[in-house]
Amino acid sequence: MPEDQAQQTPPDPLLQVIDNLARFHREHEKYYSQAPLRQAGELQARSRALKSLADWWSEAEAGERTSAIAFAGAEDLNAPGLAAESGILFMEGEAEPAELRRLKNEVGVLAEDTGQGGAWLTRAMEQAWEIAGSLAAYPALADLLGERHRIIANDWQAAGLQVLVARLLRRALDVLARVDFSPAALRADLRGERNAPAYLYSASELFDRAADLMVESATLVHENERRWRTFRARVRALRSE
Template identity: 55%
Template sequence: MRSSQIRRQWRIVLCHARTMHPEREQLLFTVRNLARVHREHEKFYSESPFHDVIRWQRSSRALKALAERWSVATPSGETSFSPFAGAPDLNDDRATETLGILFMEGGGEPGEIANLKRDLGVLAEANRTTGQWLAAAMSAAWDMLEGLLGYGELADLLAERHRIVSNDWQCASMTELVARNLDRAAAILGRVDFTPAALRADLIANRLAPRYLFSAAEMLDHAADLMASSAVLTHENERRWRIFYERVDQILAATEK
């Protein structure tokens, strides 16, 4: 959603509030509602990102395990009667245990690696969309909060309320960076031919595959760190939401007496 669309929505909200409450109270009723619902909303988003953090860290560990294995392994000269036999020179138990990645003698690219590359692309697009929407929303929110400057009762909390927007705006930037890192990790993995024959040829030649894997893993590490930092910023907002809501509620209660 574009910033202009969000600003139009704010104008609609304020116009609706104007028909329900005296002019002085119209903005206060709106910001009290926002403080209540978005405090609850951000409780979820201060916790849910850690699910992705753990997921990306696990993927990173699996890729590093394979990279470490391929940095020292020599191509196996063994033959097997079964195409489903594991490739002893390519597999690493840590990668198999963590993500289920298993190279088989008669197989091509393991399905788990194909799934990882696909999932990274999907998650990158989801984070890009979220980051862009949040940035537009915070731009509109910052403009809307200028209307609070005339309320002396909120003078000591203006920085607290604007800090919420600042934190969320920073989260938006981090989320877009997460998307870029996930996209690039998938692109780096796309440079590797994960068929057993190609990997064994690489082990004999210049061992580029493990170097690509280390880089992809480090991109995932950075994405995880950014996401964790974003969750921390969101969590920091909780107290600010609470005290701001309580103050606005007190002001409105006083006007109703």
Template identity: 70%
Template sequence: MPDDQHGDGAPPSPPEPLLRMVDNLARFHREHEEFYAQAPLRQAAGLQAHSRVLKALADRWSTVGAGEPAEGLAFTGAEDLNAPGLVAEAGVLFMEDGEEPTELKRLRRDLGLLADDSEQTGAWLSGAMERSWETAGSLTTHPALADLAGERHRIIADDWQAAGLLSLIARLLRRALELLARVDFSPAALRLDLAGGRTAPAYLYSASELLDRAADLLAESAALVHGNERRWRTFRARVRELLPE
């Protein structure tokens, strides 16, 4: 194909290898972002469920009086510690065995894993956008691609913002875990707290509020990435117009 591909003074087409590379990038990164426009929403729903568990327990422990342990009946449910409806909804069951419910241990483990994943994904995405910004700058030297510069840089900006949100989400989750670590979830310790200062509900409410904010930010992250879908289509369609048949 001649440089003046339209024969009417149009800007020369960039080299074909460059166009092929950009076309490949647009195809696979669009598909990658389709995943990341959905996955954070599922994670946000999970955080909201965890937050409801903490709020339900905090509501219960803010008003109920400390009960007496049932001697010799380890698998009996603790009448005072279990929140109404929570056993069926989330499986969190306090029993008279003196142990923290397995479901609460799993909740904290899940939060830790999500914090690690969010931090790692945010760091990777931020680094990728740093490199993408430089690459996008080099495309501006080709006049035939000038009309794509806005679309491409907006994609990068939105992804970079999503990366920052993921890093903040990791911080929120880790601080929530620090708050939960202040609570001894054994029945004996909780009953002492109910009979005394009732600090456990305060820690649970605060931790749940951090989870709520993290869930909101996950949804914002998904919205940012989802907003790029049309931009990727526009970007790729323009590149393919320049490719030789």
């Protein structure tokens, strides 16, 4: 093969695609290196609420309905300080507190969004892996092949963590579904087996692990920032030649 053909630069459209990916995926990852941290904090707050109830119900003695007024607070069921922190308030004439229903609904939405995001990112990394293989044709990028593949590896690992987070959250909701949160049912449980605290502790532990993995996911994505910056600068320099 003639020397000029052996050193021929691959078509520029591929470099354009690579530059586009480096630009927009880096911007996308700036968000996903931060959003899971906020979500993890919110999830930990929900976990603390469940633990507060479990702690209180592990020791509190079940009383009787103390007021005919439907909106009166249930003295024996409300953990001290929890209503102010989380809004969760058990009332004599109500069933499950609206704030507790909202907590579960929000976790369900988070599980769905996180699961879908993880599945999408997994598919995206499959394609990115194939495209990254073509970079070996560019000698000017040879020393950055490891960096580009590390970006993909980090994102792929983050995708797997997101899928696992979704599973943990869904299982936590399954556990919570075993508890009847109406005042009458809770009082019956506190007078008997006291199963509700055990279920709440387990659900909160699943929340905690999910929150930890969300932080790990954000950390992996955050690690890509310098790699993206270095890689794109080289690609742009190569395109300008």
